[in-house]
Amino acid sequence: MISSELNSDNNGHLILGGVDSVELAHKYGTPLVVYDVEEIRKTINSFKSSLDSTCLKYEISYASKAFATVAMYQVLKQEKLHTDVVSGGELYTALKAGFPANKISFHGNNKSREELEMAVDNKIGVIILDNFLEIKLLKEILEEKDTSINVMLRLTPGISAHTHEYIQTGQVDSKFGFDVQSDQDKEALQQVLAIPQMKLIGIHAHIGSQIFGVDGFVGLANKMVEIAADWKKEFDYTPQIFNLGGGFGISYTDEDEPIGANVFIDKIVSTIKEQTKSAGLPLPEVWIEPGRSIVGPAGFNLYTVGSRKDIPDMLSYVNVDGGMGDNIRPALYQAKYEAVVANKMNADIDEEVHIAGKYCESGDILIDKQALPKTEPGDVIAMLDTGAYGYSMASNYNRNPRPAVVFVENGKDKLVVKRETFEDLTRLDEDYI
Ligand SMILES: Cc1ncc(COP(=O)(O)O)c(C=O)c1O
């Protein structure tokens, strides 16, 4: 979200979902994570309408690692989306939220026996198999329980997306999936086809996250058709679903130029249509797994300004009451963000500063250089586009409690995750002496 697109009232207060963000900061305290739910729904609908126009069968499976709480799964359920989970914890949260089990995909490069059993017992929609041990474990579980389940194979297609190396996943040297270059995909296919309790419904690949170019997705679509054609010829098996993962980039600063969902989808689908036609394959169902693009722009982290350090001839540090514990991304990926002063939206820009967190790490700088009006202790800073991989990657570093989360929509606010307390921090600790 570009700061010029933000709404403010006559008092110069930032308005989120029809609610005064400064009042939210006072009511719930800071740091506070706020989601504009209408923004989430709008993005979901734009994915839906782009996919509707392709006339293909499709599913949008929200990647819940981007932000997974009971309330979020309830919104997804209301919007009739699928979701993907990557751990027993995400699966538990989705089920606890009443999210339909048959719309859940389970990912992960090292799912435990317990996690696989949990997925089988709850009859989830599909397990996305990632490695040979998992095929063996799942086979044992299905035999023991005398039941069956849908599976897909996650393939490593050998495609490098242009993004931060920590969030690339499709290149050959990746911990995820069956390597296509060395024919692990064919070995996995043969193993799965020989297990009557596993119903292989499709193939999956995910090339990375925060991707701006369509080339990687077009390359992936081509590769999937190539793989499917190969499998048909050698094994007489044709996957009915192509799941192309997520990774659609968003704009954190004006350096980022995201391509609309419609452009990605148009390119992916037209490639699949052309290539399957020339390979003599039926049109598959297309699944995508957007995470960041659905929740990223809808999220805002609110902080209160505290101390300040001015150094001659250098940028000043404006220190806030949160930091890397509620948003690790700047420290981990050198991710860039923008911020505004939520109670001074109409004030003139006065200076450029570092916005620093309160954690005991020199690297805990939320924004390296931000133009702001002159700030004072007590001002509320709103960091924009923090909705993906912010709260979901939060930690208790320095024994700071994790923030509360509030949903806003149509002028109403609702606390959806309570702020952690100091008691929560010691709840699992045991005495030693
Ligand atoms: C398998 C898989 N699907 C979907 C996603 C979601 O990606 P993004 O949040 O970039 O859309 C990820 C994360 O990179 C992933 O690993």
Ligand SMILES: N[C@@H](CCCC[NH3+])C(=O)O
């Ligand atoms: N956590 C990453 C993206 C997730 C990658 C998941 N495969 C980020 O914050 O950008």
